[in-house]
Amino acid sequence: xxxxxxxxxxxxxxxxxxxxxxxxxxxxxxxxxxxxxxxxxxxxxxxxxxxxxxxxxxxxxxxxxxxxxxxxxxxxxxxxxxxxxxxxxxxxxxxxxxxxxxxxxxxxxxxxxxxxxxxxxxxxxxxxxxxxxxxxxxxxxxxxxxxxxxxxxxxxxxxxxxxxxxxxxxxxxxxxxxxxxxxxxxxxxxxxxxxxxxxxxxxxxxxxxxxxxxxxxxxxxxxxxxxxxxxxxxxxxxxxxxxxxxxxxxxxxxxxxxxxxxxxxxxxxxxxxxxxxxxxxxxxx
Amino acid sequence: xxxxxxxxxxxxxxxxxxxxxxxxxxxxxxxxxxxxxxxxxxxxxxxxxxxxxxxxxxxxxxxxxxxxxxxxxxxxxxxxxxxxxxxxxxxxxxxxxxxxxxxxxxxxxxxxxxxxxxxxxxxxxxxxxxxxxxxxxxxxxxxxxxxxxxxxxxxxxxxxxxxxxxxxxxxxxxxxxxxxxxxxxxxxxxxxxxxxxxxxxxxxxxxxxxxxxxxxxxxxxxxxxxxxxxxxxxxxxxxxxxxxxxxxxxxxxxxxxxxxxxxxxxxxxxxxxxxxxxxxxxxxxxxxxxxxxxxxxxxxxxxxxxxxxxxxxxxxxxxxxxxxxxxxxxxxxxxxxxxxxxxxxxxxxxxxxxxxxxxxxxxxxxxxxxxxxxxxxxxxxxxxxxxxxxxxxxxxxxxxxxxxxxxxxxxxxxxxxxxxxxxxxxxxxxxxxxxxxxxxxxxxxxxxxxxxxxxxxxxxxxxxxxxxxxxxxxxxxxxxxxxxxxxxxxxxxxxxxxxxxxxxxxxxxxxxxxxxxxxxxxxxxxxxxxxxxxxxxxxxx
Numbered sequence: 013x014x015x016x017x018x019x020x021x022x023x024x025x026x027x028x029x030x031x032x033x034x035x036x037x038x039x040x041x042x043x044x045x046x047x048x049x050x051x052x053x054x055x056x057x058x059x060x061x062x063x064x065x066x067x068x069x070x071x072x073x074x075x076x077x078x079x080x081x082x083x084x085x086x087x088x089x090x091x092x093x094x095x096x097x098x099x100x101x102x103x104x105x106x107x108x109x110x111x112x113x114x115x116x117x118x119x120x121x122x123x124x125x126x127x128x129x130x131x132x133x134x135x136x137x138x139x140x141x142x143x144x145x146x147x148x149x150x151x152x153x154x155x156x157x158x159x160x161x162x163x164x165x166x167x168x169x170x171x172x173x174x175x176x177x178x179x180x181x182x183x184x185x186x187x188x189x190x191x192x193x194x195x196x197x198x199x200x201x202x203x204x205x206x207x208x209x210x211x212x213x214x215x216x217x218x219x220x221x222x223x224x225x226x227x228x229x230x231x232x233x234x235x236x237x238x239x240x241x242x243x244x245x246x247x248x249x250x251x252x253x254x255x256x257x258x259x260x261x262x263x264x265x266x267x268x269x270x271x272x273x274x275x276x277x278x279x280x281x282x283x284x285x286x287x288x289x290x291x292x293x294x295x296x297x
Numbered sequence: 298x299x300x301x302x303x304x305x306x307x308x309x310x311x312x313x314x315x316x317x318x319x320x321x322x323x324x325x326x327x328x329x330x331x332x333x334x335x336x337x338x339x340x341x342x343x344x345x346x347x348x349x350x351x352x353x354x355x356x357x358x359x360x361x362x363x364x365x366x367x368x369x370x371x372x373x374x375x376x377x378x379x380x381x382x383x384x385x386x387x388x389x390x391x392x393x394x395x396x397x398x399x400x401x402x403x404x405x406x407x408x409x410x411x412x413x414x415x416x417x418x419x420x421x422x423x424x425x426x427x428x429x430x431x432x433x434x435x436x437x438x439x440x441x442x443x444x445x446x447x448x449x450x451x452x453x454x455x456x457x458x459x460x461x462x463x464x465x466x467x468x469x470x471x472x473x474x475x476x477x478x479x480x481x482x483x484x485x486x487x488x489x490x491x492x493x494x495x496x497x498x499x500x501x502x503x504x505x506x507x508x509x510x511x512x513x514x515x516x517x518x519x520x521x522x523x524x525x526x527x528x529x530x531x532x533x534x535x536x537x538x539x540x541x542x543x544x545x546x547x548x549x550x551x552x553x554x555x556x557x558x559x560x561x562x563x564x565x566x567x568x569x570x571x572x573x574x575x576x577x578x579x580x581x582x583x584x585x586x587x588x589x590x591x592x593x594x595x596x597x598x599x600x601x602x603x604x605x606x607x608x609x610x611x612x613x614x615x616x617x618x619x620x621x622x623x624x625x626x627x628x629x630x631x632x633x634x635x636x637x638x639x640x641x642x643x644x645x646x647x648x649x650x651x652x653x654x655x656x657x658x659x660x661x662x663x664x665x666x667x668x669x670x671x672x673x674x675x676x677x678x679x680x681x682x683x684x685x686x687x688x689x690x691x692x693x694x695x696x697x698x699x700x701x702x703x704x705x706x707x708x709x710x711x712x713x714x715x716x717x718x719x720x721x722x723x724x725x726x727x728x729x730x731x732x733x734x735x736x737x738x739x740x741x742x743x744x745x746x747x748x749x750x751x752x753x754x755x756x757x758x759x760x761x762x763x764x765x766x767x768x769x770x771x772x773x774x775x776x777x778x779x780x781x782x783x784x785x786x787x788x789x790x791x792x793x794x795x796x797x798x799x800x801x802x803x804x805x806x807x808x809x810x811x812x813x814x815x816x817x818x819x820x821x822x823x824x825x826x827x828x829x830x831x832x833x834x835x836x837x838x
Contacts, residue, residue, distance in 0.1 A: 179664035183728070186622050186643055187681055188651045201668035 023287055030283025037277055041087040048080035053235035060249075063262040069269060070262055072245060081237035082269060089238040090277065092153060093219040099157035100218065101211060104164025109195050109203070111165070112172035123169070126162045134159045135224065142230045152222070152231060160218055167210050171203045205289055212285030216278040223274055242270035305475055305508050306332040306355055311368035313350050313359060324350050326532040327368065334475065335506040339523030339540070341513060341555070343747040344718065347532040352478045352512045356393045357385045373475065390417040394469035398481040400461040404453040411449030414468045423472050436467040439504070440497045459490035463497050470501060477502065479511045483518060487609035487774050488818040495521055495820075496831055514747040516555060517820030520544055521827040528552050540824055555749065556822070562781055573636055575600040575768055576621070576654075576736055580630035583613075583620050590616045591627070592792040598736070598785075603762065603769040605783035605800075607776065607815065613792040614772045618738045621770070622656050634736070652682040655729035659741035661721035665713040671698070671724055672709050678731040697727040701757060719750035726757065730765075738770045743778055755782055776819045780804065788812045 023031075040047060049066065050056045055075040061067050069078040111119040129137070138155050145151040172195075175181065181198050189198075223240025225231035232238045246266040253264020308330040314321040325347040332338050340348040350363065357377030359365060370377040372388065389395075394417075397403040405413060415429040424432060430449070437445035440463040453461060462482055469477050482498065483491040499522055502509050511522045519526055519540075526543045528535040528551070536549050547553050574597035583591040590613045598604045606614045619625040621632055623643030631638045634654065640646050658664035665674060675694045679685040685693055695705040701723040713721055722742060729737055739758065743751035759782060761767060773779060779786055779800070787797040788811065796809040808816065817830055 178666075179658045179660060180666040180669075182624065183656075183658070183664060186624065186651065186656060187678060187732075188643065188646070188648055189681070197669075198666055202666070 026283045027287035030280040030287070033276060033280035034284060037086050037090060037273075037280075040083050041090050044083045044087045048077075048083045050077035050080040052076075052080060052084040052237050060263060062259045064259075070266065072242075072266070078242075078266065078269065081242060082239075082273060085237040085239045085242060085270065086273070088232055088236055089219065089222060089240065089274075092149065092232070092238075093215060093222055096153045096156045096160070096218045096222070097211065097215045099153065100160035100214060101164055101207075103157060104161035105168045105207060107161070108165040108168030109172050109199060110191075112169045112176060113191060113195055113199065119169075122165070126165050129159065129162045130166075134221070138221070138225060139228070139230055142225070147230055147233055149232070152225070156218055156221055160214060160221075164207075164210060164214065168203060168207060171206050172199050175199050175202045209285055209289050212281050212288075215281055219274065219278065239270035239274050243267050243274075246270075303333045304331060305334045305336075305373055306330065307371040308351075308355065309369050309371075311351070311354060311370060312366040313347070313354060313363055314366045315350075315360075315363045317362075321364070321366070323366070324363065324532050325354070328529070328532070328534050330355075330527065332476070332508050332510065334508055336525065337502065337509045337511055337523045339511045339513065339519035339526040340529060341516060341519050341526060342529035342535075343514060343749050345531065346529040348512045348529050349480055351529070352480055352510050353395075355476065355478055355510055356389055356395060358389070387421070390474075391421040391423065391472045392474050393476045393478070394472070394474040396462075396465050396469050396477060396479045396482050399485055400465040400482075401453065401458060401485075403465060404461065406453050409450050409452055410456065410464050410468075414449060414464075414471055417468070418471045421472055429471065432471070433467065436470055436501070437464070439501050440464070440467045441493070441500075442467075457490075459486055459494050462486065462494050466494075466498050466501065470505065470507070473505060474507065476508045476510070479509060479513075481513050484513065484515070488776070488820075489609050489814060491518070491820070492818045492827070492830065495827060498522070499827070515820065516748070517822050517826070520822055520824050521820060528555070544822055544824065574598060575635060576770070577633040577636075578617065578621070578630065579633065581617070581620055581627045581632070582629040583616055583625055583627045585616075585625075590792050591620065594630070594792075594794060596787060596794065596797070598768055598770060600735075600768055601762075601766055602784040603771055603782055604785045604787060605771040605773060605779040606787045606789060607773055607779055608789035609774060609815075611791070612789040614789050615740055616792075617789075618656060618740050618770070618772055621654065621738060623651075648682065652732045653734055654736045654738070655732050655734040656738040656740060657722075657725050657729050657742050660745055661718065661725050662713075662745075664725050665721060667713050669713075670709075671711055671713075674713075674724060675727055675731050678728060682732045693731070697731055700730065700761070701727045717750075718746055719753060722746065722750075722754055723757065726754075726761070730761065734767070736768045736770070738772065740772045741774070744773065744775060751778075758782070776816060788815065 049068075053076065056077050057067055057071045057075050059071060059073055059075045061071045061075075063070050067077050067079070069082065072078055072081070107122050111122040138159060141155050142151060145155070176199065181194060184194050184198050222231050222238070223243065226238050226240030227244040229244075231240055234241065249266050250264055254260040255264065308328065310327045310329065311325055312323060312327050313325040315324045316322075328351060330338070330351065340352060342348045350360070353359065354365065354370060355372070357370060357372070357380060365378055368378070372393065375384070375388075377385065377388075404410070411430055411433050414433040415426055418424040418429045418432070419426050433449050434445050437448055442448050442460055442463055448456065448460070448464070456464065466477075466482070479498070483494050486494060495518065501507075511519060513519050523540050525537065526540050527537040528549070530551055535551050536543075536547070538548075543552070544556075547556055576598040578594050578596040581591055581594040582589065594613075594617060596604075596617070606617065608614050616625065620627050623639065623641065623646055626641045631641075633639065634650065639650060643651060672694060675697055676690050679690050679693050694709060698705040698708055703720060703723060708716075708720075713724070716724065725742075742758075743754050746754065755778065758769065762769060769782075771778070771782060783800045785797065786800050786803040788795050788803070788809065790811045795811050796803070803812065804816070817833070820826060
């Protein structure tokens with residue numbers, strides 16, 4: 013435990029920035045009902061009010077408070093993206109490691125299934141499936157998780173194949189260790205670094221993917237607030253923006269708020285991933 | 298004798314530091330080195346002695362994470378410490394060239410050999426592309442490469458290791474440099490290949506009157522190549538002398554100990570009269586896909602003895618080990634342990650059978666999981682085979698560590714990356730011992746180690762054998778190892794056993810022609826050895 017603490021103390025500034033930002037967004041997501049000045053979906057004021065109290069970030073086309081929707085949006089978008097990424101990883105890494113370790117027909121079948129899934133552009137595939145299943149949150153999570161697990165599968169299989177050629181795996185096999193032990197004790201610890209890096213990237217992609225689907229109208233459905241659909245709703249405002257005074261300029265900045273939040277979270281996650289990767293790769297030095 | 302114009306390289310009080318754990322530690326501690334034109338200097342020492350670092354410094358180069366902390370390097374009157382990158386670039390490849398240990402790793406696999414050859418001369422404006430290609434063929438011929446006219450148009454993977462190393466030397470010669478640095482150029486090669494490469498390198502370097510720094514840990518090799526020898530230990534110079542004097546009359550104790558390494562002979566074990574052999578291979582054929590690698594192997598090992606299997610790479614000796622371990626299913630024949638046939642694959646062998654036969658790999662680096670601490674490396678077989686838990690297991694791990702002469706308190710929590718090469722190999726030995734085996738296959742366990750460390754491993758294995766009554770199958774291409782540890786020798790070539798018998802008989806003539814070739818290719822600590830062997834071979838042709 014003390015080792016973990018030392019590691020934290022020695023973390024570089026970039027990692028600290030990432031941790032702080034992710035914590036901030038995480039806290040906002042968890043305590044959304046306490047933090048948000050207004051409810052998520054209620055019309056509370058006039059349409060398109062400028063940035064002034066009590067609507068610190070103005071109101072949207074229906075008169076809902078943008079700040080409140082940003083805070084709730086963190087909860088919805090980040091929560092779903094996290095759940096989806098974890099699911100995609102469990103699925104992809106499990107099959108990838110199994111396929112690499114067992115080889116033979118297991119590998120062939122799993123790899124061909126993945127090839128088929130990857131052959132169709134994922135956005136089109138998702139649109140297709142979601143029009144059939146309907147756009148419930150569960151369907152959204154499952155579809156994106158399955159689609160993204162194909163990338164995780166590819167990576168974990170390739171990484172595991174490299175590790176499986178090492179003599180220490182041969183030693184374990186000669187000892188008569190079981191499949192599960194070899195995967196868990198010999199392969200997984202050595203595959204952790206690239207998989208963690210992939211997790212950070214994948215999380216960002218899933219996050220952007222949900223935002224993209226929301227933007228297209230097939231993601232989270234209104235009136236639920238999420239950052240992707242907030243960008244879509246306010247996108248057209250850019251062309252009406254009038255930058256002559258501060259009050260009117262805020263109007264044009266409306267789409268940049270959710271877009272900026274997406275960008276900041278993406279960067280923050282990657283800052284942390286970089287640090288974790290550095291720790292995983294370089295031992296002491 | 299040394300006049301000013303003759304002096305090519307002059308290194309004074311050179312100190313090089315490397316960074317580890319956030320601090321700078323000296324790697325080379327104030328070493329002086331001089332080299333005259335056309336002279337060959339041998340640099341020897343065990344790993345970590347700083348010989349490669351010193352060799353690279355002669356090009357004004359340090360590896361990343363290292364810095365030159367003091368002293369000066371003058372090459373032909375020009376200062377290399379603090380010289381601009383442009384100046385250094387102009388020298389490197391043109392006037393100073395470098396030949397790396399592993400030619401296979403140093404060539405770019407995507408380009409043909411001759412294209413890589415031409416790069417330096419064209420880049421430095423010494424020759425045009427067409428001239429360089431003509432010159433390459435000429436040098437390939439001098440390096441005694443087969444079909445020199447067309448070998449340059451092959452890719453690195455289409456050429457054997459020994460040929461690649463010669464092509465690499467030819468490439469270093471491309472600009473006719475004044476100095477070539479050879480960094481263990483033959484360490485990765487078989488003895489039979491090594492002798493060809495040594496002969497070719499020496500011929501070219503002498504004919505072109507090129508000065509060279511020859512880095513190696515093999516004393517017999519350096520004796521053939523060098524005019525002068527400098528011995529390094531932990532970044533310090535131990536002594537330096539002209540080759541013949543150094544061999545006949547080393548002054549320092551350390552040098553004497555280096556010289557004595559090859560004299561290790563274990564005392565032969567008491568013959569155990571036993572009717573049936575412990576392990577038998579009966580009529581084994583094996584193949585990888587369509588390629589047949591073992592052809593009718595019959596081999597028997599008696600309890601308590603050490604059988605050495607020798608042969609060059611590709612002779613099938615490691616494949617035989619894989620068949621015994623059940624990692625490769627033979628096409629025909631069977632492996633018997635105490636007269637009982639073993640199931641062909643390890644998966645179908647009962648746990649106790651797997652426990653009794655253990656294997657130690659050549660590369661301890663890849664045989665230890667980098668994420669497992671030693672406690673786990675040794676603990677797992679104890680738990681798996683013997684069912685030891687907690688305190689009993691901990692006690693046994695400590696016993697094993699003491700057995701392999703590593704301090705339990707200091708080592709039990711270390712990761713493999715925190716061990717030296719020799720220590721890693723010791724841990725691998727302990728892991729094999731943890732299973733309490735009767736039979737251990739040692740697959741080239743010392744060939745990745747330098748001689749002093751290797752000797753320590755051999756002594757350890759010998760002691761363990763006497764204490765625990767172990768039986769070894771010792772796979773090696775190093776005949777010095779065979780001489781020191783084997784009772785019985787089996788010589789393999791191209792998947793067949795060409796000769797086998799007791800060690801003493803094997804080292805006495807008459808030999809099978811292949812055994813003769815192997816034996817005569819082992820370098821001896823005699824500066825005239827290479828000339829003599831080449832002479833004899835020429836006469837025999």
